[in-house]
Amino acid sequence: xxxxxxxxxxxxxxxxxxxxxxxxxxxxxxxxxxxxxxxxxxxxxxxxxxxxxxxxxxxxxxxxxxxxxxxxxxxxxxxxxxxxxxxxxxxxxxxxxxxxxxxxxxxxxxxxxxxxxxxxxxxxxxxxxxxxxxxxxxxxxxxxxxxxxxxxxxxxxxxxxxxxxxxxxxxxxxxxxxxxxxxxxxxxxxxxxxxxxxxxxxxxxxxxxxxxxxxxxxxxxxxxxxxxxxxxxxxxxxxxxxxxxxxxxxxxxxxxxxxxxxxxxxxxxxxxxxxxxxxxxxxxxxxxxxxxxxxxxxxxxxxxxxxxxxxxxxxxxxxxxxxxxxxxxxxxxxxxxxxxxxxxxxxxxxxxxxxxxxxxxxxxxxxxxxxxxxxxxxxxxxxxxxxxxxxxxxxxxxxxxxxxxxxxxxxxxxxxxxxxxxxxxxxxxxxxxxxxxxxxxxxxxxxxxxxxxxxxxxxxxxxxxxxxxxxxxxxxxxxxxxxxxxxxxxxxxxxx
Amino acid sequence: xxxxxxxxxxxxxxxxxxxxxxxxxxxxxxxxxxxxxxxxxxxxxxxxxxxxxxxxxxxxxxxxxxxxxxxxxxxxxxxxxxxxxxxxxxxxxxxxxxxxxxxxxxxxxxxxxxxxxxxxxxxxxxxxxxxxxxxxxxxxxxxxxxxxxxxxxxxxxxxxxxxxxxxxxxxxxxxxxxxxxxxxxxxxxxxxxxxxxxxxxxxxxxxxxxxxxxxxxxxxxxxxxxxxxxxxxxxxxxxxxxxxxxxxxxxxxxxxxxxxxxxxxxxxxxxxxxxxxxxxxxxxxxxxxxxxxxxxxxxxxxxxxxxxxxxxxxxxxxxxxxxxxxxxxxxxxxxxxxxxxxxxxxxxxxxxxxxxxxxxxxxxxxxxxxxxxxxxxxxxxxxxxxxxxxxxxxxxxxxxxxxxxxxxxxxxxxxxxxxxxxxxxxxxxxxxxxxxxxxxxxxxxxxxxxxxxxxxxxxxxxxxxxxxxxxxxxxxxxxxxxxxxxx
Numbered sequence: 001x002x003x004x005x006x007x008x009x010x011x012x013x014x015x016x017x018x019x020x021x022x023x024x025x026x027x028x029x030x031x032x033x034x035x036x037x038x039x040x041x042x043x044x045x046x047x048x049x050x051x052x053x054x055x056x057x058x059x060x061x062x063x064x065x066x067x068x069x070x071x072x073x074x075x076x077x078x079x080x081x082x083x084x085x086x087x088x089x090x091x092x093x094x095x096x097x098x099x100x101x102x103x104x105x106x107x108x109x110x111x112x113x114x115x116x117x118x119x120x121x122x123x124x125x126x127x128x129x130x131x132x133x134x135x136x137x138x139x140x141x142x143x144x145x146x147x148x149x150x151x152x153x154x155x156x157x158x159x160x161x162x163x164x165x166x167x168x169x170x171x172x173x174x175x176x177x178x179x180x181x182x183x184x185x186x187x188x189x190x191x192x193x194x195x196x197x198x199x200x201x202x203x204x205x206x207x208x209x210x211x212x213x214x215x216x217x218x219x220x221x222x223x224x225x226x227x228x229x230x231x232x233x234x235x236x237x238x239x240x241x242x243x244x245x246x247x248x249x250x251x252x253x254x255x256x257x258x259x260x261x262x263x264x265x266x267x268x269x270x271x272x273x274x275x276x277x278x279x280x281x282x283x284x285x286x287x288x289x290x291x292x293x294x295x296x297x298x299x300x301x302x303x304x305x306x307x308x309x310x311x312x313x314x315x316x317x318x319x320x321x322x323x324x325x326x327x328x329x330x331x332x333x334x335x336x337x338x339x340x341x342x343x344x345x346x347x348x349x350x351x352x353x354x355x356x357x358x359x360x361x362x363x364x365x366x367x368x369x370x371x372x373x374x375x376x377x378x379x380x381x382x383x384x385x386x387x388x389x390x391x392x393x394x395x396x397x398x399x400x401x402x403x404x405x406x407x408x409x410x411x412x413x414x415x416x417x418x419x420x421x422x423x424x425x426x427x428x429x430x431x432x433x434x435x436x437x438x439x440x441x442x443x444x445x446x447x448x449x450x451x452x453x454x455x456x457x458x459x460x461x462x463x464x465x466x467x468x469x470x471x472x473x474x475x476x477x478x479x480x481x482x483x484x485x486x487x488x489x490x491x492x493x494x495x496x
Numbered sequence: 497x498x499x500x501x502x503x504x505x506x507x508x509x510x511x512x513x514x515x516x517x518x519x520x521x522x523x524x525x526x527x528x529x530x531x532x533x534x535x536x537x538x539x540x541x542x543x544x545x546x547x548x549x550x551x552x553x554x555x556x557x558x559x560x561x562x563x564x565x566x567x568x569x570x571x572x573x574x575x576x577x578x579x580x581x582x583x584x585x586x587x588x589x590x591x592x593x594x595x596x597x598x599x600x601x602x603x604x605x606x607x608x609x610x611x612x613x614x615x616x617x618x619x620x621x622x623x624x625x626x627x628x629x630x631x632x633x634x635x636x637x638x639x640x641x642x643x644x645x646x647x648x649x650x651x652x653x654x655x656x657x658x659x660x661x662x663x664x665x666x667x668x669x670x671x672x673x674x675x676x677x678x679x680x681x682x683x684x685x686x687x688x689x690x691x692x693x694x695x696x697x698x699x700x701x702x703x704x705x706x707x708x709x710x711x712x713x714x715x716x717x718x719x720x721x722x723x724x725x726x727x728x729x730x731x732x733x734x735x736x737x738x739x740x741x742x743x744x745x746x747x748x749x750x751x752x753x754x755x756x757x758x759x760x761x762x763x764x765x766x767x768x769x770x771x772x773x774x775x776x777x778x779x780x781x782x783x784x785x786x787x788x789x790x791x792x793x794x795x796x797x798x799x800x801x802x803x804x805x806x807x808x809x810x811x812x813x814x815x816x817x818x819x820x821x822x823x824x825x826x827x828x829x830x831x832x833x834x835x836x837x838x839x840x841x842x843x844x845x846x847x848x849x850x851x852x853x854x855x856x857x858x859x860x861x862x863x864x865x866x867x868x869x870x871x872x873x874x875x876x877x878x879x880x881x882x883x884x885x886x887x888x889x890x891x892x893x894x895x896x897x898x899x900x901x902x903x904x905x906x907x908x909x910x911x912x913x914x915x916x917x918x919x920x921x922x923x924x925x926x927x928x929x930x931x932x933x934x935x936x937x938x939x940x941x942x943x944x945x946x947x948x949x950x951x952x953x954x955x956x957x958x959x960x961x962x963x964x965x966x967x968x969x970x971x972x973x974x975x976x977x978x979x980x981x982x983x
Binding site: 031035051132229231260267275314315318342343345350351352355356363388392396402408410412418419422423425433435438439440443444445447448458459 | 514525531536713753756757800831837840875882888890891892895902905906912919925927
């Protein structure tokens with residue numbers, strides 16, 4: 001279990017604007033080593049003694065044959081500690097999530113964190129009316145297009161479900177909507193059985209230019225989620241294997257809710273979450289040694305009154321930081337649940353929760369921050385919220401530029417020249433440097449009187465206007481001729 | 497104070513820390529500030545004080561009112577400042593020791609307008625508003641130090657700071673930090689009033705229930721009156737800090753490091769000046785450096801990445817000098833409790849906490865410190881509560897790890913009814929103002945916001961909370977002091 005690279009990151013070169021702004025990471029360990037040891041020991045004990053339920057007799061037998069202890073009658077797979085350790089050692093520590101546009105390639109090596117479009121909501125706040133309604137394939141296309149134009153977004157999940165498409169091939173329609181609207185990396189979260197995964201791989205291979213090309217430059221990745229507590233659906237594991245065999249990175253994400261699907265205490269929720277993720281990764285590495293994978297943690301707490309996920313309290317923040325720290329310990333890229341405020345609108349609460357959430361994922365050292373744009377505890381998508389979340393990501397990224405201590409930064413001669421009681425407005429030093437100051441797109445800075453005269457507009461009004469402008473102005477790189485037709489043929493074939 | 501067994505004050509333990517400056521960068525900034533004080537020096541607008549500083553060893557130009565400090569002189573002077581001291585409360589349960597182990601949140605100051613709690617509209621502030629704001633803050637444990645949140649604009653200007661002090665001594669038994677008495681006469685009035693409440697001159701020296709601060713004028717200027725006031729406080733044993741509030745690009749260099757150098761030079765210069773004239777006086781290193789909005793030329797209304805970096809960097813510098821720090825926090829540019837206010841306050845609050853600030857200033861204003869809002873104090877207290885919950889961290893006793901419980905429930909089960917859940921679920925954080933109702937409930941209730949809930953609670957506190965009264969005829973004596981200074 002090698003430590004991953006945690007070196008300081010050079011500032012991005014100035015010049016042409018980059019298509020993607022990564023967040024330079026300098027991970028901070030929130031938990032002391034002894035705490036991590038106890039949590040890790042707890043997880044290994046659970047994996048050995050309790051194991052996980054796998055809802056597929058065939059998959060249980062395959063895992064048993066590969067070295068785990070499967071019991072098809074009981075529906076259980078147990079993992080001795082040495083099996084877990086060996087399996088984990090096969091997972092690569094670093095790899096590239098390629099993109100249709102190579103300028104959007106993401107290297108997961110612990111030096112930079114990337115923000116994704118969050119997923120997967122069944123409802124959306126209509127950009128025009130502001131009313132909550134069921135989501136469609138066209139919504140998915142629009143959000144993807146906006147994300148393609150935002151440098152803070154590194155890659156895309158499926159923000160909303162294409163609910164107006166036939167259920168069995170819905171993930172393939174979603175992939176179609178995304179490949180035609182972004183040249184950034186796509187991480188598919190909705191194809192959760194082998195059949196759907198095969199369809200997704202076929203589509204990705206068409207766009208990549210062939211199976212070998214896809215393997216060399218995986219423009220698609222995917223993940224499967226555990227069903228807490230301690231359960232995997234058989235088809236989900238089968239899908240993971242399909243991806244891995246095609247060279248498509250395939251991660252595992254645990255989303256336990258303390259008090260409901262995980263124990264109430266913080267440490268126990270982490271023990272269980274860690275066990276679930278390790279079970280997924282170990283299973284994959286037993287069946288497809290060396291498959292690129294990642295460690296996904298997205299824990300939250302149940303609201304004691306409504307029974308729903310709270311999304312955004314301090315426990316979530318500790319889970320984020322601890323999850324990233326555990327992933328680092330295993331030498332695996334991390335995907336950390338970030339943002340997704342519990343609030344229903346872009347209000348004070350959304351600002352508080354998501355600001356702290358981005359800080360926690362940054363401090364924790366998350367490779368993938370997942371993600372931007374969800375409200376109401378991940379149940380409703382808002383394009384305005386996507387832009388606001390991207391703004392906070394950008395603010396935190398600007399903090400990582402640091403203070404600097406060159407002579408130009410320190411400006412001693414300028415301070416002397418201006419002297420006591422003067423001002424710096426007209427100094428050449430000011431003109432040279434002032435544009436590197438961070439500029440907010442959505443914070444309100446107009447005088448109170450102007451604000452009232454304008455009807456008290458808020459940040460989300462400005463964000464909505466910007467989304468409309470991006471949709472009008474931004475045109476993602478088109479697919480080469482004939483490719484879209486081939487994608488539609490695949491969907492048609494799978495839809496039969 | 498009602499049924500709640502809450503502590504009177506709730507400081508945040510400082511365990512996590514973020515230090516963006518390398519040791520080398522800290523030294524470069526330190527040496528750069530010394531160089532500014534040696535070469536450029538400070539403009540001190542008082543012949544008397546310039547002469548006095550000259551006699552105390554500074555290199556002065558009496559005609560230009562310029563004071564330059566040799567690096568050794570600055571180092572010697574700041575080494576005299578105590579690294580730890582007491583800020584007493586009238587109620588000893590509100591005592592604060594600044595020793596680097598905890599962070600203390602102050603109530604903001606000093607807005608000239610406020611959002612009326614009844615109408616929700618902005619209007620000029622009065623002494624009665626100051627009393628109400630102080631009384632509410634007295635009941636909020638996260639607020640540990642009381643500035644003057646709004647100006648008593650209906651009081652006679654000359655003794656307005658004394659009216660403000662009166663309004664506060666009668667409405668809180670927490671520690672008061674006086675920020676509006678910025679001339680020696682008002683400072684003397686404050687000292688007299690504080691002595692009356694403390695029970696005498698030695699009692700106040702022993703237990704300073706009031707502290708104060710003065711501001712530098714950026715760049716590199718100190719007015720005579722604030723420096724005289726600082727000396728009045730020092731003589732009475734009242735801790736008096738210095739706060740530098742330059743605006744990067746306008747009154748400080750536009751580069752973040754240049755702004756930090758200027759801030760540091762001003763604070764070292766001001767603190768050295770007082771230490772040369774009143775050796776050993778308790779003081780603090782106060783930072784409220786911000787950026788100018790390039791579009792409007794006004795203050796950028798708060799808390800972008802630069803402000804957060806200023807806090808982190810200056811927290812490191814204050815620790816280098818072993819002087820307690822007071823770091824700017826909150827102070828959103830937003831005009832209401834919206835996404836911007838939430839995001840800016842959470843980022844600045846968390847960053848200043850990670851910066852290790854002894855005092856975090858301050859809670860309660862919006863519109864870049866120009867308008868006070870009662871509800872803002874309560875919403876900010878929720879953020880402090882979140883940081884507390886983060887600080888609690890993750891304990892790993894067997895009860896915490898619950899391996900047997902996980903085994904007991906097994907795959908596919910649930911924890912809802914498990915005894916371990918019932919025992920532990922209340923340890924999870926519960927919000928006061930966050931909305932966690934279902935969408936349907938929320939719409940049916942008319943989409944209430946966190947601000948609505950905070951306003952409601954503010955009104956309830958004002959209805960129900962009664963601060964510790966002053967004994968006997970103390971208030972009458974306070975009013976006599978004001979009358980004497982007015983006349």
